[in-house]
Amino acid sequence: MATRLENHGHPPGTTVMDKNGDVLFELGSEDLTAHLLVSSKVLSLASSVFSAMFTHGFSEGEGLSSKSPRVIPLPDDDPPAMALLCHILHFRTSSIPMERDIAALAELAILCDKYDCAGPVKPWGLLWTAEWLPHAGSEGFEKLLFVTYGLDLPEAFAKVTKALVDNHPGPLKFDASPGYEMLPDGLTDEIESKRNDxxxxxxxxxxxxxxxxxxxxxxxxxxxxxxxxxxxxxxxxxxxxxxxxxxxxxxxxxxxxxxxxxxxxxxxxxxxxxxxxxxxxxxxxxxxxxxxxxxxxxNTTGLCLDCVRAGRGSGEHQSCRLSHT
Incomplete structure (x- = not known):
């Protein structure tokens, strides 16, 4: 439930994304808590989910003011990933790292999928995934499937699925991995089918x-x-x-x-x-x-992200962003 920050100060350790921010995200739970002072306007422009939260009758959107920021708890969101997402959406480029490990990218992709804001993150996603694509044998490489799907990166998605076909003997298992639920049913089966072919x-x-x-x-x-x-x-x-x-x-x-x-x-x-x-x-x-x-x-190619999202076979493509030839 959202609450009002009654004084003009911010909790210790608050990361200020916008000094005129009108929303204070409270991240984590119990002893591990972080705070982000953000702009509801900026987030609304970047994310349809945030836009609905702040402008379409949600209680969190009532009476937003930079003089008394509304505190919104987000206990289910990964604090470092949410901080990174807010840095990107607020164009705080000096605070954005040039490299990210696969686990951190997966957490970011989960948030982009949850808040429908992959678009602004794409350029950074291309930079970060390019670093990992040559390392198909690395531990956790399969999580790039979540990353490229969640960040909507068609070329990188094709390369990741191709790399999984070439480098991952045996069945792909993601059941216990955060982010697995965002993948469409049958995707891992399709990758395994490519591997069998x-x-x-x-x-x-x-x-x-x-x-x-x-x-x-x-x-x-x-x-x-x-x-x-x-x-x-x-x-x-x-x-x-x-x-x-x-x-x-x-x-x-x-x-x-x-x-x-x-x-x-x-x-x-x-x-x-x-x-x-x-x-x-x-x-x-x-x-x-x-x-x-x-x-x-x-002659063995990766999967087309547009076809996967549309639930069609790669031979039935209409106007995919990535050529099938």
Missing amino acids: LLKSLLRAFDATITPFVAASNVICIRQVVGLFYYNLSTVGLWPLSKKLDEIPVPEIKQKVSQLVAPVPTCTNRVYCICTKGYTVVSDIKRILQEKIDDAIN
Whole structure:
């Protein structure tokens, strides 16, 4: 419930966003409390939720005055995230950090979703997420899904979902994470479906590379090539193939493939034998496999934020901000 601050002073430790502020946010609960002196006008311009709170009949909006700021408790909001949000909305750029950790970004995104004010935060969101996008293997990276969704960053959202497809074996679990509830139903299933499609493409890449030799396995040296191919997969930790592909992030799969030794048969006929003529030169097996793997990875894209919000498949897009081509 909102109360009136009866004197002209502010509680100790109050962060003044606007010296003429007419609202005093009270953050936290019990022993951990912070205060922010803010402008209802500024917040109303930035947020439809704050606008309704301050102007459309909510009790908090009655009789707002800078001479006697109204105290509004916000016990459920993360204090550092709310302070950062208010710094941004009040254009206090000197107080805005150039870097933010993923957990802090997730808390900020939750507030932007709650108060419908992602627009003014977008430029900062682009700056902060760009720092983390190259670190898909970092602990907590999956929280960037909340961040890019809550801050409405379509390009970053596509990159994050692509990175999760490539780097997150197994199911995504967010049930206990703050912010999970803002994500639409089925989003994690769609990411896992993309991951499964990529795994199928990677399996086809391995199969397509060795199939020409399997088809000619009536030749003794080619039998050796086929056997050595699968043996070498085992030596680099890629066997059994389907199980390992399911367990290993894509960058690690590529790294293991780079360690493969090209199978060399014990053939003495270097002129007419199929191991050096015909379908594929044996020494090219590794290169061809790497090219097919790269094609499979590059043909797998992230998700379109506009399509996700609209609840439609990526092939049904109308006027998405991010090109599907």
